[in-house]
Amino acid sequence: MLKLKFTDPQMPTVELNTTRLAIGRDKSNDLVLADTDISAFHAEIQTEETRSYLVDLGSANGSFVGGKKIVGRQEIRAWDTIRFGSVDAEVVDPGQRHPTTVMAVIGDADLKRGLQATTVRPVIGDWSLLGANDPVRGKVFPLVGKMVMGRGPGCDIVIDSSCISGKHAELEEKAGCLQIRDLSSTNGTFVAGKKITFAELRSGDEFRIDEVVFKVQGPVADISRTMVRSAVGLGKKQVNKAVAGTQLGANAAGNRLVGRGVFSGQIFNLKGAVLTVGRTEENDIVLNEATVSSRHARLLVVGGGWKVEDSGSQNGTIINGKPVESQELKDGDLISFGKAECCYQNSAEQVSKTSTKIMGAVEAETVTSVRAVAKKSLLAWTWGAGGFAVVALCFGAFLLANNFR
Numbered sequence: 001m002l003k004l005k006f007t008d009p010q011m012p013t014v015e016l017n018t019t020r021l022a023i024g025r026d027k028s029n030d031l032v033l034a035d036t037d038i039s040a041f042h043a044e045i046q047t048e049e050t051r052s053y054l055v056d057l058g059s060a061n062g063s064f065v066g067g068k069k070i071v072g073r074q075e076i077r078a079w080d081t082i083r084f085g086s087v088d089a090e091v092v093d094p095g096q097r098h099p100t101t102v103m104a105v106i107g108d109a110d111l112k113r114g115l116q117a118t119t120v121r122p123v124i125g126d127w128s129l130l131g132a133n134d135p136v137r138g139k140v141f142p143l144v145g146k147m148v149m150g151r152g153p154g155c156d157i158v159i160d161s162s163c164i165s166g167k168h169a170e171l172e173e174k175a176g177c178l179q180i181r182d183l184s185s186t187n188g189t190f191v192a193g194k195k196i197t198f199a200e201l202r203s204g205d206e207f208r209i210d211e212v213v214f215k216v217q218g219p220v221a222d223i224s225r226t227m228v229r230s231a232v233g234l235g236k237k238q239v240n241k242a243v244a245g246t247q248l249g250a251n252a253a254g255n256r257l258v259g260r261g262v263f264s265g266q267i268f269n270l271k272g273a274v275l276t277v278g279r280t281e282e283n284d285i286v287l288n289e290a291t292v293s294s295r296h297a298r299l300l301v302v303g304g305g306w307k308v309e310d311s312g313s314q315n316g317t318i319i320n321g322k323p324v325e326s327q328e329l330k331d332g333d334l335i336s337f338g339k340a341e342c343c344y345q346n347s348a349e350q351v352s353k354t355s356t357k358i359m360g361a362v363e364a365e366t367v368t369s370v371r372a373v374a375k376k377s378l379l380a381w382t383w384g385a386g387g388f389a390v391v392a393l394c395f396g397a398f399l400l401a402n403n404f405r
Contacts, residue, residue, distance in 0.1 A: 001016065002015075003091070003092050003093075004045070005090050006087065006088065007089065007090075008088075008160050013092075014031055016091075018030070018047065019046065019048070020045075020047075021045040021047075022044055023084060024038060024041040024042040024057075024059075025039065025042070026041060033087055034162070035162040037061045038059075038061070038087065039059040039060050039061070041057050042057060042059040043055060043056050043059060043063045052075070054074050055072065055074075056072070059084070061086070064082065065081070066080060067083075078091055078096055079091060079099060088153070127142075127143040127173055127217070127218055129157070129214040129216060131214060131265075132214060133211075136212060136214070136265070140265060141157050141265045143178070144260065146170065146172040147170070148171075148183070149168050149169045150183075151164040151165065151166050152166035157264045157265070159212055161212060163187050163211065165183070165184075165185040165186050165187070167183045168189070168209045169182050169183055177202050178201040178216055179199070179200055182196060185210075187209075188209075189208070189209050190207060190209075192205075254269055254271070255270045255306055255344070256344075256345050258343045258345060261340075274299070275298065275299040276295060276311075277298070278293060278296045278297075280294045287340040289337075290338075290339075291339040292313075292337050292338040293315070293338070296310070296337045297317045297337055305330075305346050307326060307327060307329060308327060308335060309325065310324065310326070314338075315337075317335065320333055321334075330344070332345070
């Protein structure tokens with residue numbers, strides 16, 4: 001028996017076991033969808049023996065099968081994707097295994113176009129958003145490049161709320177702070193209780209889009225501003241031990257994969273020696289997306305990092321736009337398992353880069369301090385020697401004058 005399973009996990013799965021299932025916003029329907037873009041009497045699913053059909057009832061925003069708007073009556077089958085307005089669902093058959101959706105083979109021409117057009121967005125330091133209330137309470141959304149928030153499935157951060165616009169707001173890091181821009185949303189974006197079109201955010205600030213609240217989590221205090229003590233004595237470099245051994249928390253978060261697109265807000269910490277990636281529950285990292293194979297790829301520890309190996313998947317494993325069979329990962333690499341995207345973060349690489357920059361600044365400041373002390377010491381010695389010479393001459397003149405008396 002076919003069932004209708006909604007993308008929203010809070011919505012119940014509906015069995016298609018009646019001859020007519022009325023769908024719409026009006027409470028008299030068999031299946032009531034309260035979203036504002038659902039018509040009062042939106043559609044019907046009609047079941048005749050072993051076949052089911054979707055019928056659009058002239059809705060304002062349409063009914064879709066496989067992303068295509070239907071007119072009139074259309075048969076639906078297991079694993080078809082359906083959309084009523086902006087409400088997404090899938091026709092499932094509990095008695096059958098979910099097939100892997102196979103994407104078109106990538107040819108040389110596609111790769112050439114991809115290399116010319118693909119831009120890999122770098123991770124913005126340690127910037128992230130923490131959901132403060134439902135439906136995002138407790139979720140962490142790492143920020144990567146310029147990101148769009150909204151209800152639409154194409155957004156980087158997808159928020160399942162009918163009061164959120166399809167593309168509601170945009171976030172981008174610039175000049176050490178986070179910029180937020182409202183994208184002409186219906187219900188507005190608010191910072192410090194005031195409706196804004198543009199604002200700058202810093203670590204600890206809160207903002208809301210409609211009634212959904214987020215807290216900004218920025219980088220730890222700028223360690224490049226650590227004070228260095230003055231050098232002591234000629235020819236000695238004294239670097240504050242706390243600076244020389246600054247603990248940057250290199251392994252606090254560890255290596256991880258940060259989900260993007262439909263997996264925004266999901267973080268997969270990489271622990272152990274070998275991890276499997278796939279669509280089914282027996283994997284260590286589960287990516288429940290139709291283009292991901294049951295056993296798609298493996299992640300293996302290599303030195304202080306990881307490498308990825310494709311496990312003969314249908315749609316391949318792609319790193320920064322290039323299909324690979326096996327490749328070591330670098331901090332900021334964008335990995336696609338089918339259409340499921342993740343960004344690899346290696347905290348050790350991030351810390352190494354930061355440490356090199358900091359220690360270079362410390363050395364430069366220390367050398368400057370040493371030179372200043374040396375110059376000051378030389379000047380004091382010169383004045384002392386000159387004073388001694390003057391006193392000696394005066395004393396000699398005094399003795400010579402007494403001898404002539």
